[in-house]
Amino acid sequence: MKKFINRLLVQLYQIPWVKKRWSNRFKAVESERIPWVPLTKPLAQCKVALLTTGGVHLKTDAPFDMEDKHGDPSYRKIPSNISPHELMITHDYYNHEDADQDINLVLPIDILHKSQQKKQVGPSTEFFYSFMGHIEEPHLSTLIHHTAKDVAQQLKAQHADIAILVPA
Amino acid sequence: MQREIESQGIVTVGISLVRKISETVKPPRTYVLKYPFGHALGEAFQEKQQMQIFQDCLEILESANEPGIIVDSPYRWRRHQFD
Secondary structure, three states: OHHHHHHHHHHHOOOHHHHHHHHHHOOOOOOOOOOOOOOOOOHHHOOEEEEEOEOEEEOOOOOOOOOOOOOOOOOEEEEOOOOHHHEEEOOOOOOOHHHHHOHHHOOOHHHHHHHHHOOOOOOEOOEEEEOEOOOOOOHHHHHHHHHHHHHHHHHHHOOOOEEEEEOO | OHHHHHHOOOEEEEEEOOHHHHHHHOOOEEEEOOOOOOOOOOOOOOHHHHHHHHHHHHHHHHHOOOOOEEEEOOOOOOOOOOO
């Protein structure tokens, strides 16, 4: 029944005014101070990280938890040299029929490789990171205070210069 | 997430499909597309479209000069011709 309701909601959110109504009511975590570091070298020399909230993970990894109605604050590591065919999506809260066919819609691996071939950006970090974007309290605090810090520190250890974050 | 990564000294840009949420959360750099959920890079297998959106993100990384900048995409879903 829960999966049926989720599928119904996912279809509804594809209607623009329903999406707008949802966003007007959505209580996002409000922030004041904005972190900021300037870009100090050419993009072609920058090491790139990709992150997605599309629920992407290796087919061999445990899927994100769809049973907990508050979401899953964990993350999955994705080797940056992975083939898209080795990935799948577990996420009941958006329509990923197209992204199932073309993972670039939520994790632009092939697009990044093409950009790298054109020397627009530098190499990839060893890992990219994936999350599930539908997270409420109490898991939201875990995401902000633990998961986000952990992933950010891992990216720093991999000498990432730039990060591109893609939502679902 | 984006704010935490930037705090570690990594320059970030995030795509957003909901401008209002980005205005509240205030990530360092945001690129807003009025596209449906699940389609941040556009339509499936439309490489020109996906490359353009990706390059727009790179352009924001290079050109953004104020914290919290939000750039609105000019593209209309399934209406814009990407050449």
